[in-house]
Amino acid sequence: MMILLPLKNADFRWLFLSQLVSLLGTGLTTVALALFAFDLNPLEAGMVLGAALAIKMVAYVTVAPVVGGYIHRLPRRHWLVGLNISRAVLVALLPLVAEVWQLFGVIFLLNVLAAGYTPVYQALLPDILPDEKEYTQALSLSRLAMEMESLLSPALAAVLLLVMPYTVLFELNGLAFILAGLALLLAKIPVSRATDRSAGVWQQVSFGMRSYLKTPRLCGVLALNLALSAAGAMIIVNTVVYVRSVLGLGEQQVPLVMIAAGVGSILAALMVPDLLEKYSARTIMLCGGSGLSLALFSGLLMPGYAGLFPIWLVIGFASSLVLIPTGLVLRNSCREQDRNDYFSANFALTHGMWFIGYLLAGWVGSHLSISWAFACMALLALLATLLAWQVWPVNDELEMWHEHVAKDHLHPHVHDEHHQHEHEGWEGPEPHEHPHYHARQRHRHRFVIDEHHAHWPKQ
CATH class of the missing domain: 1.20.1250.20 (MFS general substrate transporter like domains)
Structure with missing residues (x-):
């Protein structure tokens, strides 16, 4: 099948295996969590689960942008493996929870870690699979894995619950996160390219x-x-x-x-x-x-x-x-x-x-x-x-004509189509940072919002 072609890439295979294992473990925890919420508060189990879902969304919305602004300064391999180990520890602690507020606290921390993990993992795939066709197939394969997990995890949980208490499912999820971390260690994960932004904390985030x-x-x-x-x-x-x-x-x-x-x-x-x-x-x-x-x-x-x-x-x-x-x-x-x-x-x-x-x-x-x-x-x-x-424009071209005004500014840079200037010898290897001048120019290239393109051009 064409959708399986990305699995020929050894690094993607390890990443995909990591995703499969962690998905399966998380699916088991989803089932166990519903039973756990009922045990903690039988009369309001639905409210507890609803509140847990809201906590999950709050963690995702608030934490992910902070991670996105600063992950380029951290080694991605160690970051992803460390988050998997941290999630393994937290989920293994769930059977020790005795109060609803403690459950909410653990769920919030778990989803804070998930918010730090998932977008970094997603942004890594285009680096592993630079070919657009293979990358598209990998996206479909990842989606297929998520849906298969949603179908198989409840069935697997039902079988396991015949022979063990539901609290063991939390421990199995912890083991799954550790195995996912080991799979990541076996993949060659490229280092993030340095950003050319030199703004403050809020601008980065x-x-x-x-x-x-x-x-x-x-x-x-x-x-x-x-x-x-x-x-x-x-x-x-x-x-x-x-x-x-x-x-x-x-x-x-x-x-x-x-x-x-x-x-x-x-x-x-x-x-x-x-x-x-x-x-x-x-x-x-x-x-x-x-x-x-x-x-x-x-x-x-x-x-x-x-x-x-x-x-x-x-x-x-x-x-x-x-x-x-x-x-x-x-x-x-x-x-x-x-x-x-x-x-x-x-x-x-x-x-x-x-x-x-x-x-x-x-x-x-x-x-x-x-x-x-x-x-x-x-x-x-x-x-x-x-x-x-x-x-979303009908004629949505990637390459666009646009104009730059003349300006002086300071930020880390390499000598690309926007940086063609002379040096005095003290600036050091690229990317380097020194005051530099941009002349007024009009040109065409693949347009994205970045340090030099603050606004979308009017067509």
Whole structure:
């Protein structure tokens, strides 16, 4: 299969193995956490899990940009391995928790570490796989692994729970994180390229967010992630409500219908690499947003149990159409040395969209009705898709004509198309830092927001 071609790269194989092992361990913990929350507070287990989900999003949104601004100063291999070991220790401590507030504290720390890990891992893949076709296939393979984990982890957990208490699942997750760290040690992880920014703390931390939001195509990506969160939150938050309360069925029917979304996502993951060879990322992702909207609007028909399966399947399929090309769009929208910043910004901002989706789906479904929840989330997905269509230019060229004004400034630099000046001999090897002058010029190259391009050019 074409999607398996990136596995020929030995370094990617170790990275992918690390992802698989950690995903499987995290899936076991997800099951164990629900049972643990019930033991801690049987009357309010749902509220505890909901609060834990909110804590997760807060950790993601606040920590990821800080990591993105400063990870270039740290060795990525040691950083990723250290975070895996730290997560192993924390998750192994979960069985010792006796109070709900202690559970919240451990969950917050776990997700702080995840916010420091995931975007750095994602930004690493383009360095390991510089070929665009292989990178796209790797994105689909990673998505396929995530969906397979979501299908297999509950089944594996159910088998393990027949012979051991659920608390052992936490220890197995700790072991999985250690094995993931060992796999990373076997991969050759390139050192981050030095950034040319010399600004203060706030400028370093906010650079990724500011640059992301100044890039029209990435604003389109963010809007489509809002559409995705509307549909995804409907599945995660309200599937159990629809099946149990609206249809009056048993709890056994809940996971079966949720599997449909996973199947749809897997089907799309297998197709996206070929689709990207024929169509632009913009076209594919907008089709995904439209599919999410249509699926949610069809929920207004209030289908029976069998009718819920195709709706959830379409949502899963459309979700992958939005998610998988995102990494490719990010890769093409930033310089190599700024990837950590952009991927961290995307991680934080898109999880902010999920935070909105969770809150809205839960509140409307609980205080109004499921039909109102379908209507609100469908309208949100439609408006978000229309916004993406508006802000993401149809003729979205990577290379653009633009003009630089004359200026003097000071920052670390190499002698590229923006730095052609003479030296006196004391400046040292590149990248070096000294006051230098930029003459006024107009030229064309792959345009991204960075130290020398603070605003998107008007076409």
